[in-house]
Amino acid sequence: MGTRRDVQTSQADRDAYVRGCVLLSREMTGITAAQINQQIGPQVPGWQMRGDGSVEVSRWDLYALWHYVTMSLATGGQRSNRAHGGSIFLPWHRLFLLRLEQDLQRVLGQPGFGLPYWDWAEDRDLGSTLWRADRLGVNRGAVTAGPIGALRIRLSQPIDPRVGSYLGAHQPRAIARDAGRGTLGLPTKADVARCVLEASYDHPPFDAGSQGPDGEPGFRNLLEGWATPPAGFHNAVHVWVGGDMSPGTSPNDPVFFLNHCNVDRIWEAWMTRGGRTYRPLGTGPGGSHPGHNLHDPMVALLGETLTPADVLDPGQWYAYDDLDVEL
């Protein structure tokens, strides 16, 4: 079982994480973009893949693909898909991070390795040491120096005004960021406290517009970031980092997993405080929201699928070093 620690305070975990990400980006799968297009495309409404079909993707690239595919599978409700805009947001990303953690344990040869988290409410400056070349690399421009400078990606999601957005397959390139350009800042400690104090996990209609009887957004909707437009909490972190953290292929950037590990830590803090509850149950009061229900299978391109019920208690896989939230 791994222990998940702060990426800024645990140098050993940070160095291992960065090394593992680069190793996965060098581990070729034998799967080409053309194969992906042929096997997945027919099942995904609106699928469009462009570029070089002969590009062979790495193990790291499969995570960007998995995320992109899952968010392309719309469910009923506002901004809802099989990974976002609904109750499934937290369980699906828990499964997603778990698979990466297991992959990192394998390539690092460290069965006890735990994914680190970025406590963005604490470490929120554009000039933070997190963005040094020897840590996660620069937060503006292409990341070509330091350990992360060796990471290469082959799938990304451009937007073209002529054809819209598509999944692009290209020759290997470095990741890029464009941090702090807009007016949005990173969430604060007060924001995190507000999340943890939410009484209910989620409210009908279990989408981006979820709202309780007194207008409260519910824990999931607040933490995901839809209750505070144009982007709050988790959403704001993606927008703040920018570059490859913006589109549906955002797992290309290792910062994706640091952000979501912190989101998962806040979920764990909420459940530790208020109980391991989840909605929608799929039956009875509160109704059903297919793709988001407690016992619905989650989209899994790597390893067997799990349900939200399977991941409510992660104790068999990992624990956090610190769940304290200043209230």
Place this chain on the structure above:
Amino acid sequence: MAPQNEIEVRFTRPGFDVTEGLPAEAHHHGSVRTFEYEGRHVSIETHYRIVIDGVEFPDPIQVSDDGTVHYHGLPQYAPLSAVDLVKVIIDLATGQPLPPPIGAGDPGHGGHDHGVQDRSSHDDGGGR
């Protein structure tokens, strides 16, 4: 426990169902907001037609009950105005030559700019 072996890539299995048995909904080009007020049933339909330099933007833009707009190409962003959204779309456009649809020519090959091709004209077996 760390797995002894590599976790299986499932989507290359023959007949693999990426939806896990829960078929996805089609992407809608319009939004319908419905609510009850003072005993009345209200329905508001919204459809955005966005034209950039004379070319209609093909992807759907949705509006939510709170009036914010959303585009799946910018998955974590929901501004108060479609104008703001389109400005971001233009900012993010690379201006690079458009790569060809994969599978439009020889399977497994590509990389040449064959110009703009509408997604409805693809016949490579990809989903639409």
